Amino acid sequence: MLGHLPLVDACEFRGGEFPQGRASLRSDPKKVSWHYSRQAQHFFVSETRMSLSLKQWQQYVRPEILAMEGYVPGEQPQEWDVIKLNTNENPYPPSPAVTAAITRILQRGLQRYPDPLASEFRKKIGELLGFPPDWILCGNGSDDILTIITRTFVPPGGTVRFAYPGYLLYATLAEIQGAKTEPVLFRRDWTLPAEFALPTPDLRLVFLANPNSPSGTLVPPEEIAEWARKLRCPLVIDEAYADFADADCVALVRELENVIVVRSLSKSYALAGLRFGFAIARPELIDQMRKVKDSYNCDALSIAGATAAVSDRQWFETTRLRIVAGRQKLTAEMRRLGFEVPDSYANFTWNVHPQVKARTIYETLKSNGVLVRYMNFPGWGDGIRITVGTDEQITVCVELIEKLLQGRLPTPAPHGVIA
Secondary structure, eight states: OEEEOOOOOOOOOOTTSOGGGOOOBSSOGGGOEEEEETTTTEEEEEOTTOOBOSSOGGGGSOHHHHHOOOOOOOOOOSOTTSEEESSOOOSSOOOHHHHHHHHHHHHHOSOSOOOTTOHHHHHHHHHHHTOOGGGEEEESSHHHHHHHHHHHHOOTTOEEEEEESSOTHHHHHHHHTTOEEEEEEOOTTSOOOGGGGOOOTTEEEEEEESSOTTTOOOOOHHHHHHHHHHOSSOEEEEOTTGGGSSOOSHHHHHHOTTEEEEEESSSTTSOTTTOOEEEEOOHHHHHHHHTTSOTTOSOHHHHHHHHHHHHOHHHHHHHHHHHHHHHHHHHHHHHHTTOBOOOOSSSEEEEBOSSSOHHHHHHHHHHTTEEEEEEEETTTEEEEEEEOOOHHHHHHHHHHHHHHHTTOSOOOOOOOOOO
């Protein structure tokens, strides 16, 4: 039972207890509600934006965490009537086999823990890619795999290198680990300089998204193999979008002991809401990574759904070709409108207009029910990344942009933007 106490003025707090129900507040005391719990015999305060100086809470937090900004994912509105082209999801429903597999698990029951190694999936994907199961590690999405890799190979004070502009999570993972970050800038043609493969004494891990995000560009596997031979640390090829490309680096895992390939089922298999990814690496590296992963990092539903998804090859190939065709259409249309669009090998395009600000395009589309991703990379520039949607979604998006460029669409007042 809660008793509501009168509002109090701010005063100094000492000693870890509430002296006569008063505490020091760093907010407007008129907006603070004090409550007393008779059962627990203690006071508590509710106010969404206030902060109590009961203790210097910063002392509990690692300095690396205090200093970092943290990864900010793209907007995820829960309304399904929005045309959502901002986070590179598949616009089509997953294979019906996924629903059937999940239903079977639900009918069997969820009272037992899942297989900690996701053996059923490892066997199936191993058959498809030509690897024994002990070369494969599964995770709660590819981000989980990237976290496991960073925790396994990067000590505090070590260096993590990655291409920039690229996936922003790499820097976040390094910062959490207390490591140094070393971004290597793409050239303007989205190629990387030789220094990307330069070995240094404290370099412990190199990340490369291939195809890259936000550009969708691809580094040929032959060039990546040359880099791996020069490096003295693991080279992680993040192939979240590789199913939409003409080449991948899976074969390099067999040839080079320091190559790790990471895959996701969120994009090409339409399972972003299920969360499942995997790594392919030498068994000796997989064994060490297993020590770091959570004991049951993949649940029974995701294991069953993921296994069913990769087993339905007809659905996969049909859907992949639809997205590739949509990418070609989107690229051609955006170039027709005067945008600079590099050749993409992913399920999105990177678009920069020489006259119209990217933020204006983002805001205008959002105000008209279409979400794209506005991204600003300090030291490089900004642009909009547009996910390949259905043909209808692409048409709506392009027509709105064309109206904006022609001055036939009002631009909204600027407001907060997630970059």
